[in-house]
Amino acid sequence: MSLLRVQGLFKAFAAIRAVDSVSFEVRPGEVYGLLGPNGAGKTTTISMISGLLKPDAGEVVVAGTPFWSDPQKAKRIMGVVPQELAIYEELTGRENLEFWGRMAGLSSGDAKSRATELLEALTLTDRAKDVVKTYSGGMKRRINLGCALLHRPQLLLLDEPTVGIDPQARLNILEFIRSLRASGTAILYTTHYLEEAETLCHRIGIIDHGRLLAEGTLKELQERLGGDRLFVLEADLKEAAPESWDGFLSRFRVIQKTERQLVVSALGARDPSECLKDLLGLPVRVENVTLKRPSLNDVFLQLTGRELRE
């Protein structure tokens, strides 16, 4: 059974459709990645799941119970790590953990012992007694994450938990999240970093302008592009019109076309060398052809016509 099921979620702010008919599920022990650029609707989705916003339409079901039929029960099951650093800068790391633990329903004693465990797990033990204000960006991110974990939530909502920190600190956090996944937590992870989605998430939903454009494992998404390789042509393509090339669109799918570059995938199971021959015979002066494995960026590119840059 899925711990979180989101069905036809919709939210508009005046004319902006921030979230438009989004549906997905997250199962125990799974990291579901919601990948999308700024303004895609990731935070709005998480806000609706955690009860901060009421959806205009659609439903959030947590552990089998619709959220709004028993919000307090749903909130006890979930832990939420907000995109912003919502912690008390004037308190120490330990004081923050203990306070948020008590808010999640722990007794003072339990909050204390859990705080000790988490400080250890987040490698913050030696800074536990310093006020958060004096922490580095990465350390603040770790405390921000830890503050949602004291009650061992079965469902964890992470809103861009690594945004704005250096690669080493990011690796630390990703490693920590993998250990949570291994212990059976269901995790919803929003990000606009392709690499995080590729390496951390079991399944990925690509969201843009509030719409969930595609969903699946990395492999499934790559296969949407037709096979496991892409051809990149470099040529002067200012005047070129692939749709007028004889039979071209029945053999290839255009992923991206710019003035200098054409990215295509082969349709059907064809031999790569045959495809190459086809491409070299096109009515343009080809300067270079390369082969590459399709990345999530290519999937995004094909779905939106834009690049999702890091």
Place this chain on the structure above:
Amino acid sequence: MKRILDIGHNDLRLFFKSKSAYIWLFAMPLAFVYFMGFANRGPGDPSNRRPPVLVENNDTNFLGRALLDELDTQGMWLLDPTNRESAARMIRIPEDFSRRVMAGEQSKVGFFKRDGSAKSDAMLIEVRLVRALIAMNSHLLEAAAQTDNAPESITEEQLREVMKKPNPVALDAKFAGRKPVPSGFAFSLPGNLVLYLLMNLMIFGGASVAAERRNGVIRRLMVHPVTNLELVMGKIYGLMLLGAVQIGFFLVVGKLVLGVNLGANVPAVTLTLLVLAWVGGSLGVLVGSVFASEDRVVGLCVLVSLLMGALGGCWWPLEIAPPTLQKIALFLPTGWALKGLHQLISFGSGFGPAVIPLIVLLVFGLSANLLAARFFRS
């Protein structure tokens, strides 16, 4: 319930993390209590003051001294000429005072007005002077009766003996028709405490709610199993704790250091102030929920609390304010808080007359709290 307490205790801890808190909560109001207490002082019990009188005793015999003692008994504050500046009136006893009186002749005691002295003081002095003279005459008559009507042979011992006897008929003259005006620290302590309690709780409440809305802490609180009402009550409870610290500090300092007589009912004084803290805390949470920018919130809280303080009688006694201002004060929590506090502290009344102000304050508190709960948001 547990969450309300947790939130309140956490907020209290946070308030005291800021160093400026100590200035706003303690140092500044204390300075105002001190200086305004001096600027507005009146010696003695405000309901039965001892106006200062400058005395020049030129008499060579004992009757002059006896008259001075009688003046003291009648409630005058006798100053010697080194302190002449603070006197409202002056009395001069002539050198032949004893001789003429003992001889049954009339003696003129000089009574002079000093420029710029308060009218009410002068009236009080005249009343008491007349009373002292009447008392003096009756003492002399009584003493003379004991010496077989030979007034010239009265000794100082005999007269003093008579003066010591309790009066068979006591006359207690006070201001009539009008309450006395609270003065000195007995005025400046409740006045400033009411003003700064309200101001601090509004500022601390408003600024912290606005800041936590900005940095996402309120939103984070809301994703926990806490209801919005619990959150609001936790915030207000934390502010009331902060208020309680300030109230405790000022009552203790007022009593032990400034020597203010807090009246017979200190629990009622404390209760009145705590209800005012409820009003202030709720207003703070309300302002912080409605306005987003911390600067605007703080500015508004300072403005509103200063206005309510001034119009409510925190800076000058409402007793001397024009009737319009007295009416405005009826619509302000500060006005009612001070009404109750002056009853309890300055007029030494029991709990009875402070009940109505307390009930009105409770209505203010409840309304502000409901509004805060209604408008609270992330």
